Amino acid sequence: MRIILLGAPGAGKGTYAQRITKRYSIPSIATGDMLREEVKNGTPLGKQAKDFMEKGVLVPDSLIFEMVKKRLGSEDCKSGFLFDGFPRSYSQAVYLDKLFSERNLVLSSVINLDASRELIIKRLSGRRLCSKCGAIYNVFTMPSKKPDVCDKDGSPLIQRNDDKEETVLKRLQVYEKETAPIIEFFKEKGVLSTIDVNNGDIGQLSEKIFSVLDKSKK
Ligand code: AMP
Numbered sequence: 645m646r647i648i649l650l651g652a653p654g655a656g657k658g659t660y661a662q663r664i665t666k667r668y669s670i671p672s673i674a675t676g677d678m679l680r681e682e683v684k685n686g687t688p689l690g691k692q693a694k695d696f697m698e699k700g701v702l703v704p705d706s707l708i709f710e711m712v713k714k715r716l717g718s719e720d721c722k723s724g725f726l727f728d729g730f731p732r733s734y735s736q737a738v739y740l741d742k743l744f745s746e747r748n749l750v751l752s753s754v755i756n757l758d759a760s761r762e763l764i765i766k767r768l769s770g771r772r773l774c775s776k777c778g779a780i781y782n783v784f785t786m787p788s789k790k791p792d793v794c795d796k797d798g799s800p801l802i803q804r805n806d807d808k809e810e811t812v813l814k815r816l817q818v819y820e821k822e823t824a825p826i827i828e829f830f831k832e833k834g835v836l837s838t839i840d841v842n843n844g845d846i847g848q849l850s851e852k853i854f855s856v857l858d859k860s861k862k
Pocket of ligand 1: 675676677679696698700701702703704708728729730731732738763806815829
């Protein structure tokens with residue numbers, strides 16, 4: 645299966661991506677995670693991307709395209725994958741479309757997570773990540789058993805730099821201007837399903853997503 649997960653920052657893409665990739669045994673291609681890893685390792689790509697990420701704006705396409713193309717060529721992507729955080733602009737959607745046709749790949753489904761602004765702000769300001777395994781928690785909606793400690797491996801939980809308030813507002817602005825318009829792009833292709841994630845727990849909403857994906861299995 646080849647899936648794209650769309651949604652504003654904080655809509656829950658990372659959380660649902662973990663569940664979807666587990667259920668369908670496919671890797672997640674999360675461009676934000678890949679970029680953070682590059683920054684952490686101080687690679688040339690990481691050095692170029694860092695400033696953009698800290699400001700909450702999009703990293704230039706040239707850097708993203710190179711990274712995505714390379715990742716798609718990996719062995720584990722042969723039987724499918726899930727994109728989380730890509731494409732993020734009209735130019736990226738067009739690029740992906742072209743890449744798919746060049747490689748004779750068919751897009752199975754695009755899931756658009758629809759969350760209210762209120763929920764998004766609550767999610768982002770409360771989000772915490774395990775500094776070791778990357779497990780996602782939320783101090784309001786999905787707290788760890790012990791405050792600031794990962795349930796899985798006992799490592800400290802951290803807040804992403806770009807989850808601080810000023811950057812969150814910028815990221816939401818960027819989403820509205822750059823990313824929201826691509827919803828229409830995929831709607832026109834007939835592959836888009838929008839899931840309202842404002843009500844219901846993660847388990848119920850995951851089931852809703854699975855039933856859409858099961859129907860689109862290709
Ligand atoms: P995320 O973890 O998906 O919220 O991404 C964190 C940051 O990484 C974003 O605010 C952007 O600066 C950058 N980023 C992630 N994915 C992309 C992408 N597809 N295109 C451009 N910038 C991206």
